[in-house]
Amino acid sequence: MKSGLSFLIAALRCEINELEQLARTSELVGTIGRLVHALQRERGLTNVLLASGGTRFAAERQAQIAVCLELEEAVRQGFDQLEADASRVGNGTRLFSRIAWVLPGLDALPDLRQRIGALGVPPADATNAFVKLVAGLLAVVFEAADGATDPEISRLLVAMFNFMQGKEFAGQERACGAAAFTSGRNDSARQQQWLHLIESQERCFQVFVDFSSAELGARWLASQPAARLAELERLRRIACAAPAGVALDPELSRTWFDCCTHRIDSMKTVEESLAAELRERCDTKTAHARAELQGHEDLLAQLQQEGGSESTAFFDVIPPDSATTSPTALGTGSPYGRQLERSILEMVQEQSQRLQAMSDELDTVRATLNERKLVERAKGLLMAHRRLSEEEAHKMLRQTAMSQNRRVVDVAESVLSMAEYLPIGKQN
Amino acid sequence: MKSGLSFLIAALRCEINELEQLARTSELVGTIGRLVHALQRERGLTNVLLASGGTRFAAERQAQIAVCLELEEAVRQGFDQLEADASRVGNGTRLFSRIAWVLPGLDALPDLRQRIGALGVPPADATNAFVKLVAGLLAVVFEAADGATDPEISRLLVAMFNFMQGKEFAGQERACGAAAFTSGRNDSARQQQWLHLIESQERCFQVFVDFSSAELGARWLASQPAARLAELERLRRIACAAPAGVALDPELSRTWFDCCTHRIDSMKTVEESLAAELRERCDTKTAHARAELQGHEDLLAQLQQEGGSESTAFFDVIPPDSATTSPTALGTGSPYGRQLERSILEMVQEQSQRLQAMSDELDTVRATLNERKLVERAKGLLMAHRRLSEEEAHKMLRQTAMSQNRRVVDVAESVLSMAEYLPIGKQN
Incomplete structure (x- = not known):
């Protein structure tokens, strides 16, 4: 029969297992971020290719497709690794269900690309197809964040999801604005969509700032220099503050696209820092839990050598929390109970309080x-x-x-x- | 590289794994219920033994200790089995932490019993020690309910926890009333405690009724015949509605104890029915998920034989839910996409909607x-x-x-x- 200390150790092992799983999931989230970034770029190039009747960006698009294929391979490998280790994945049911949804989307890409290469897809449909695929990938990230059991890692994953989602809205805004400027005019439906994309972006980045470290928040601010933001806002005003149907200067199309692209590319550097912080936090926490585990295991070995098992201190100690009834101590301060047993009960209490605080957060x-x-x-x-x-x-x-x-x-x-x-x- | 269908299967396997784990946890909860019932009885007998200066119930208590030891063995085995299979336990960290707390309590029982046998413990302290141990066992049940991932099973576990907790309050009420009647008078502190125990019981049984099946609710009502309830309420009124300090007839002590014991014993039969229903639901759900899994695996084998992998239907289908952005379909009704691929996407959608509904519940x-x-x-x-x-x-x-x-x-x-x-x- 196992002792209380054995179960304290079992609890810690579960925690370490969860942290290791979180490290793998976080790694995958970083890889998904890279694929999403590449697909966003392919979407932009595809748009220009189709809008120009195939005359512009054909070579750039081919090069970008190669980049996408490589990253897609990495993401698929990440998915497969997760599946191979399925029994250790906490929220496997929902996470795998999301992956099951997005994989057919990746499978369908070669056919879509072929039709785009033959100019057989309207630009809006091509954009929508990429939007849908990216949304499917972000849904995997959302599920990863939702399944995290450690509040600190969960917090960073929520920041990550919102950052990726905000960046995607920024990418959609780029496409929306490019279409408006290229066509030489704006209409009220597009203006409404545009404003929606701006607002959605800002909401996402606000959550990112709220949930990430002060250092990352500062990095985010630094990545968006005032001059570029001013240019962005000027172009937004020209297109959106004007009455619907106003004529737009098609020459601004290039300016708009470059301005947005710079902005999105610098977002990617923030995203990479966030991914690095996620990795670092997972590693630190796992190392910390491992050290604690070692301490417990040493204590267990010591106890087994001493051969002691009965714990008369139990009835003197106040329960770890009052989710149970009537934590009345039996004759407080009674002298029976060995010091070591008491210290194990205190360890259980500490662990329990820590788990409670984690659960609240x-x-x-x-x-x-x-x-x-x-x-x-x-x-x-x-x-x-x-x-x-x-x-x-x-x-x-x-x-x-x-x-x-x-x-x-x-x-x-x-x-x-x-x-x-x-x-x-x-x-x- | 694995297909979307493989991940649909992986998601189902995770679900089956969780259901099997729930079946094991539910079994353990039933065993804990039996040990708690035995400890409640030992607590009652101990009380009388101590109050009578060792003259009454000595043999009955020894027999009851033997029953407790056997059930304790079963519970410890259940704990050990859980630990041996730790990687499959969903909320292992918290569950094991609760077990780590209660095990030293079980370890401390022999010493406590010895001191009780030597009449070296005041009755109130003995009661409190048992109360504390039972609370520790119920905390394990609470955690099992809190960690359940299937709403239907979770619902039954919540019903179970509240029933066990209500029954424990009923046991405490028995002890409280027995002490009052035996002493021949009631005071205001005990009256307040008594009323608190009545109110707490009723709250628990209300949650039980709300969360269990209509059939179990009816069984619960039938287990508490009106005549016995009337007797219970009469004795409660005599002791609690009277002014504080009123004299009580010590002769009623036996009547009170028997009335409460009948009531608690019939509660145990309801608890066993609830445990049986839990087992049955786990089995049925697992069997159902297994059948679905078989269907998916057959489909996967068929697909692999056909060698098809690309899924051009993806961009025609609306995403499984809108937790992702812009679920815009690409040219609805476009003719490409094979029927089988489409049906897999529909399966993913169905699964996703089912998971969403489960999560909400x-x-x-x-x-x-x-x-x-x-x-x-x-x-x-x-x-x-x-x-x-x-x-x-x-x-x-x-x-x-x-x-x-x-x-x-x-x-x-x-x-x-x-x-x-x-x-x-x-x-x-």
């Missing part, structure tokens, strides 16, 4: 992810039942929130709770 | 556990900082809730959020 971090889930699900519901676009659904939630002086997430909850009252739209 | 079930955690933590805080007993802390929360017209859980949240403003009491 994890709840706080997860609340952000849950709010996101609620808003996205409410949007999905509105899109399906009222045949709205994502932008329209978001605008509807936001306007309701403003007029009722409530938070968007509270409105989203109301929408979900009255789902059965919504008209039923035709589903695809 | 799990959140609802867990909310109950979280509320409990908040209230217990707030009570613990008040007990530590203001040197209150558990009953006093609970009463304080309840009275604040009543006077402010808020829920107890909301008051508990306020208490926790202003923890640093509380006076610091001397801790043990």
Whole structure:
């Protein structure tokens, strides 16, 4: 029969196992970030290729496809490694389900690229296909963040997910603006979509700042120099603050694209720093837990040598927390109980308090992810039942929130709770 | 490189793994319930033995100790099995930490029993020691319920935990009332404690009824015949509705003890039915998931034979949910994409929607556990900082809730959020 100390050790081993798994998942998240960045660039080049009738960026696009293929290989290997070690993956069910969704998307890329090469795809459709694929990859990252059991790592993964999502909105804004400037005019639907992309970006980067270290936040600010931001805002104003239908100077198309590209490329350096910090935190925490484990194992060996097993101190010590009833101590200060036994009980108490604190912090971090889930699900519901676009659904939630002086997430909850009252739209 | 279908299968395997783990945990919970019941009985007999100066129930107590030892052995084996299979235990860290806490308590039992046999322990201290041990065992059950990933099983485990906790309060009420009647009078502190035990019981059984099947709810009602309830309420009224310090008929001590014991024993049969239902649900769900897995594996074999791997249907299908951005389909209804590929994407969508629904339901079930955690933590805080007993802390929360017209859980949240403003009491 195993002793209490054995289970203290078992608990620590589980924790180490989870941390190691988190390190692998974090590594994969970094790799996914690189593939997403490459696909964003391919999307941009594809757009120009198609808009120019195949005359521009053909060679650059081919080179970029090679980069994408290499990174795709790395991501697929990461997926396979995860699957090979499936029994150790905490939230395997949901994570694998996300991967199962995105893999057919990667499988479908060669055919899509071939049709794009033959100029057989409208530019908007090509953009949408890449948007969908990137969204599928980001959903894997979201699930990785949602399944993290360590609050500090979870916090960094939430920061990472939001940064990647914000960067993707920035990429979509680049495409949206490029299409507007190239066509020489803007219309109100595109303006609305554009503003939505700006707002979504800012929301994501705010969460990133809130959840990442001060050092990373500073790095983020430094990566966005004022001069470039001023240029970005000037171009946004020209296209979006003007009345709908206003003529735009097509010459600005190149300026816009370069400005956005610089911005997105410098985002990538911040993302790499975040990925490095994630790796470093996982390693440090694992090393720390291992050292603690070693200490416990030494103590267990010592105990087994001494042959002591009964622990009369139990009834003198206050339980680790009061999630249990009536923690009344039996005759406090009674003299029985060996010092070593008492110290093991104290170790259990310490561990229990630490787990409780971790659990509380994890709840706080997860609340952000849950709010996101609620808003996205409410949007999905509105899109399906009222045949709205994502932008329209978001605008509807936001306007309701403003007029009722409530938070968007509270409105989203109301929408979900009255789902059965919504008209039923035709589903695809 | 693995296909999307492989990951659909991996997700299902994870789900089956979790269900099998839940079946083992549920089995252990049933065993713990049996040990708790035996310890409750030993506590009752010990009380009478000590109160009678060793003249009554000595033989019955020895027989009961033998029963306890056998069940303790079974529980320890269950713990060890869990530890041997640690890598498959979902919330191992917290669960093992709880086990690490309770094992020294079991280790300390022989010494406690010896001192009780020598009449060297005051009755109240003996009761408190058993209360503490049972609380430690129930904390393991709580953690098992909190770690369950399937909402239906989680629901039954929450019902089980609350039933066991309610039964424990009923056992404490028996001891409290027995002490009152035997002593021939009641005082206001004991009355308050008694009322607290009644109220706590009722809260637990209400959660049990809310979370278990209609059939079990009916069985629960049937197990508590009106005549026995009337007798119970009559005895409660005699002792508690009378002014503090009222004289009680010591002859009623036996009546009280038998009435409570009948009631608690019939609770045990309900608990066994609940344990059986838990087992049955785990088995049914595992069998169902296995059948689905077989179907997927057949499909995978068929696909591999055909040698097809590219999935051009991806860009035609709406993503499984909108936790990802811009689920814009590329030219809906475009003709490319094989039927089989499309059906796999639909399977992924179905799985994803099912997982989402499960996750939502799990959140609802867990909310109950979280509320409990908040209230217990707030009570613990008040007990530590203001040197209150558990009953006093609970009463304080309840009275604040009543006077402010808020829920107890909301008051508990306020208490926790202003923890640093509380006076610091001397801790043990």
